[in-house]
Amino acid sequence: MRKDECKLFSVAFRLDFGKNQGLGHLTRCRLLADYMIKQGVKVLFVCKFIQPEAIDWLKKYKFVELSKNRDHSLSEWSEKLDAELTHEAILKAGGAEWIFLDNYELDFIWESHFKELGYKVAVIEDYRTRYHNADVIISESPQKFKSSFLKSAHYPLLLTGPKYAMVKRKHTNNPVQNSKSLRRIVVTYGASDPSDETIKVMTGLKKWMLSTRDLTKLDVRVVKGPLNESDSEIYGLSEIFGFTVEDSLKGLSNFFSETDIVLTAGGNTMVEALSAGAVCIVTLTDENQRCLSEHLSDSKLIFLMGSSIEVDENSIKKCLSEVISNYNFYRNNINRYNPFDGHGVERIYKEIILKF
Numbered sequence: 001m002r003k004d005e006c007k008l009f010s011v012a013f014r015l016d017f018g019k020n021q022g023l024g025h026l027t028r029c030r031l032l033a034d035y036m037i038k039q040g041v042k043v044l045f046v047c048k049f050i051q052p053e054a055i056d057w058l059k060k061y062k063f064v065e066l067s068k069n070r071d072h073s074l075s076e077w078s079e080k081l082d083a084e085l086t087h088e089a090i091l092k093a094g095g096a097e098w099i100f101l102d103n104y105e106l107d108f109i110w111e112s113h114f115k116e117l118g119y120k121v122a123v124i125e126d127y128r129t130r131y132h133n134a135d136v137i138i139s140e141s142p143q144k145f146k147s148s149f150l151k152s153a154h155y156p157l158l159l160t161g162p163k164y165a166m167v168k169r170k171h172t173n174n175p176v177q178n179s180k181s182l183r184r185i186v187v188t189y190g191a192s193d194p195s196d197e198t199i200k201v202m203t204g205l206k207k208w209m210l211s212t213r214d215l216t217k218l219d220v221r222v223v224k225g226p227l228n229e230s231d232s233e234i235y236g237l238s239e240i241f242g243f244t245v246e247d248s249l250k251g252l253s254n255f256f257s258e259t260d261i262v263l264t265a266g267g268n269t270m271v272e273a274l275s276a277g278a279v280c281i282v283t284l285t286d287e288n289q290r291c292l293s294e295h296l297s298d299s300k301l302i303f304l305m306g307s308s309i310e311v312d313e314n315s316i317k318k319c320l321s322e323v324i325s326n327y328n329f330y331r332n333n334i335n336r337y338n339p340f341d342g343h344g345v346e347r348i349y350k351e352i353i354l355k356f
Helices: 023-038 052-058 079-092 108-116 197-210 231-241 268-275 287-298 313-325 327-337 344-355
Strands: 010-015 042-047 062-065 098-102 120-124 136-139 157-160 184-188 219-224 244-247 261-265 279-284 303-307
Touching: 010 023, 010 079, 023 042, 023 052, 023 098, 023 120, 023 268, 023 344, 042 079, 079 108, 098 108, 108 120, 136 344, 157 344, 184 197, 197 219, 197 231, 197 261, 197 313, 219 231, 231 244, 261 268, 261 313, 268 279, 268 287, 279 287, 279 313, 279 327, 287 303, 303 313, 313 327
Parallel strands: 010 042, 010 098, 042 062, 098 120, 120 136, 136 157, 184 219, 184 261, 219 244, 261 279, 279 303
Antiparallel strands: none
16 A cells, blocks of 8 residues: 555544553554554644553654643543543644544543544554544453443444454474473563562572473573562562563563563463464463453463462462473464464554545
8 A cells, every 4th residue: 555545644642551551552652653553644642641651652653642731630530531632732743633542531421522523533442341433442452342332323443353354474484392491581560560470480480490301501581670668679579580680661562582481471471472383371361361361362373370369389389280291282282273464454544444
């Protein structure tokens, strides 16, 4: 498609990154934005507030931080106020025809405000229990939306399932034969990890390693999220256990393709790791992760331990032993049936162009 055929001239992305909304929102919106820019689309990022750790990720784009508006305190913030400030920011930046929303705190009221103003609204959604007034709803989960939650005048274009995942496709690595050949295990539980899965998994992983021979050369990388408040304990345990601590904002996908096993939550990092060919052992840290994770588990593409409250150090040790025993089975399934082919952003863009 030539740039002069583009029907999307300018797009504003409304998202946040913080303790309640992880880095995955920023990661997937950036991938979609980068593809749009290549098609000649003007892109603006609008955030309520921007964590200092995310500045480097946004500096190549035009972006606005709404909370810098000193006329309004955070205590009086509402969906309506957010929508009004977002609209003002978009107008000051030159306007936009479309707005893409990826935010757990904003839905029907916010979307309706923009629909009344004449915008086209696309929503990136992980839940199935929120009301929407949107033209397009995008979700990497295959779970259907109930029509009672879709309140737009016209039924929205639904782009659902793993083929719409906004992730880069990496080359998968070759299967290992047994635990003696393992090279790298990565532990990563998001930007903030409020339930301290990282600490729990580090301890369970070390117990498993001590019970298993010939793992002296195993490279264990622990990714400390930028908002994780247990950083001192993570660094302390890593020094004792001989693990290496990584910064999550350096780009996890760069070394997932050389990783054998990833212990993570059921969010965007799981999708990135699986697309790179790593075997994932997953803990559900939020209900919005359940549908996709259970779908992948039923397809034997990940090992699902359960929800955070169900997982402890001993169950982690047991799960690791089971995954290693069946490692080639998981690896071969991933190589053959991996649903994340890296073309999600292209599909989203082209289907929106065809529809609108």
